[in-house]
Amino acid sequence: MKSDLDQLMANRSLDAIIVAGDEHANPPRYYLTNGAMVTGGYVLKKRGSDPIMVVNPMEIEEAAKSGLQVYSNNDFDWGALYKEMDGDLTKATVIFWKRLLLRIGVESGKIGVYGAGTINHYLELIRLVEAQYPEYQFVGEMGMSLFEEAYVTKDAAEISRIRSVAQRTSAVWQATWDFIADHRSEGETVVKEDGSPLTIGDVKHFVRRELLDRDLEDDAMIFAEGRDGGFPHSRGEADMPLKLGQPIVFDLFPRELGGGYFHDSTRTWSIGYATPEVEQAYNEVMDAFDVAVDNFRLNLPASRLQEAVQDYFESKGHPTTRSNPATTVGYVHSLGHGVGLNIHERPGIGHLSKDKLQAGNVISIEPGLYYPDRGFGVRVEDLCYVDATGNLISLTDFHKELVLPLKKH
């Protein structure tokens, strides 16, 4: 949780952190600034002190919405510095970083650098700052980083925001089901009033508008029909018509407009009817979903859930990435993952995961089966959170029917 940051910094012997990069798709920055929409600038935090924000003077009004103490570049004589360096942005930025660190009272020490940004820029900048100011050591982190560790458990304010995204997403599920149902078929093709085919592009467009009307934004939804659904991350072809009896893997993971918290859920729909083969796979996936939920216990190693599901799928004769690490058919991915400001966070729920399942986790549960050569994939996913008493509670309030009947004939 956010309140753990000082302890997490202490565990890493960090005297301070700098969060760099832009405002969009920059979770650590969003996390610290409560979503203030500011282009450029920095967030700095000395261990034991509140974070501060430093921005271009043009951005101070937006930055103030962060609730943090805000400084403008003018407070560091940026204009004069830039002029003094004869417009050499690199030289000026190196000196600017020193001034930033002095402002938060850090004259030397170990500085963690975080945020999402242009990799080449920060690689070189940090090399130059270290060369010019050897009193600082700048460090990165792989694996479970400071922020990723904080994100693992969500506080009440975060749960409430994710719940709101979940409710709005569930409404979009219902609206999309109703939208498709309100069509008719000609032969095996779903068609519009004028007899032209209803395409994946049409449905995605409808979904994006429905999301927008609820202040959500799409982050590249998957709506993959037939064989395409057999590749877990195929996004679907816009011009492909919807067909009866062709299962569609629809994975919808919108977030709050302008960046923010995600909700992740998936349904598989077969319009009009389902083939017996798809129906069987679907039932097995639904059973796997129940296996996961039934095996959930507070403080359980996350790998156990995946293993239980792998046991189940293997017992039904499906390859898994445990039985064959290179398989591209059967059950080919992890059971789920944390979701928050990132669509993929810890804990990871794979069979090699070292993570534990904790109170405050928000996790996806998403078993699936993939057989592109047999023309289908199936996946079902809810987003769940783990409450203080260890209950796994689904946030996704939408039914899991496979067959979507058309209302018109």
Added chain:
Amino acid sequence: MKSDLDQLMANRSLDAIIVAGDEHANPPRYYLTNGAMVTGGYVLKKRGSDPIMVVNPMEIEEAAKSGLQVYSNNDFDWGALYKEMDGDLTKATVIFWKRLLLRIGVESGKIGVYGAGTINHYLELIRLVEAQYPEYQFVGEMGMSLFEEAYVTKDAAEISRIRSVAQRTSAVWQATWDFIADHRSEGETVVKEDGSPLTIGDVKHFVRRELLDRDLEDDAMIFAEGRDGGFPHSRGEADMPLKLGQPIVFDLFPRELGGGYFHDSTRTWSIGYATPEVEQAYNEVMDAFDVAVDNFRLNLPASRLQEAVQDYFESKGHPTTRSNPATTVGYVHSLGHGVGLNIHERPGIGHLSKDKLQAGNVISIEPGLYYPDRGFGVRVEDLCYVDATGNLISLTDFHKELVLPLKKH
């Protein structure tokens, strides 16, 4: 241009480049993969060879759309490696990087690392790979980086895509003008049919739908009224009603849905009427726009355009960041910037810029005046390109009227 990449690599003595990071908001990756929507993975290019793409097996179908040669992690025995490292992603990734470089035939040398991603991750990863494989030197870049240098001049395919975004954006300008005009006022407030105020949030929602209908996405448009418009980057308050005679700075910079090329343009509108003070500032900004266009010459230092505009504004008694680097009133920003896969690219058109104006540039021209204490800001911006013969041609096909009259009374 993209065809310059080998020469640009040679200029930097780079034996190879690795482009890392995710698919969204990652311009170098988009540039090399033609917008393939793939989560994770890498693009690698040995100098003198075509780039290759390496992705999770789940992503191969999407990756194939890049037109590049695509490898899956399985081609590098990723699953076995990950297992061998007992699920230690960090250790496995370090070895994986070595295998990637060997695949493109680079056994040692200088490797440029590019892309947008999690800064802490790549800082640490590169430190570890260098420690384990000292035959490689990994380097970043600030300032005019390899890709930024390539982006400066657009090829015909890029111009054509930007032109399409421009046409669609111009249609949204017209639709939004018409939408607002189709309201009436009560007192000084613009109201809807039911008498409730038309708010900035209402207009932004309308604009986002209009963009979506044209396969464009908003990247945090500015719609800032009255005093807010006096802060160049204030985004505007959603619940603020539109008022007569209060100038609105409307800066719209959508891009192709799912990431891609931007178009950047700004208009200032005063609904019903404009105050004499705003009208005067507006006329001066329009004159400044003409000063910029009239002074444009092929191969001119970009700083000259900004200086010409600064000369003009200073002659009218306005502070500028040249006369006072710390000013927050008057003319407080550069005249413009390159636009492409990034909303801000080179050339920069500031008075300290070292860039030249070249054929193939796509640049914004956006003079403005800001007086928040007097309750207004004014900015006008078109996106222009420089054709092969050195003509500056506007891509923004929408009028620059200040006063937006309401049709209803």
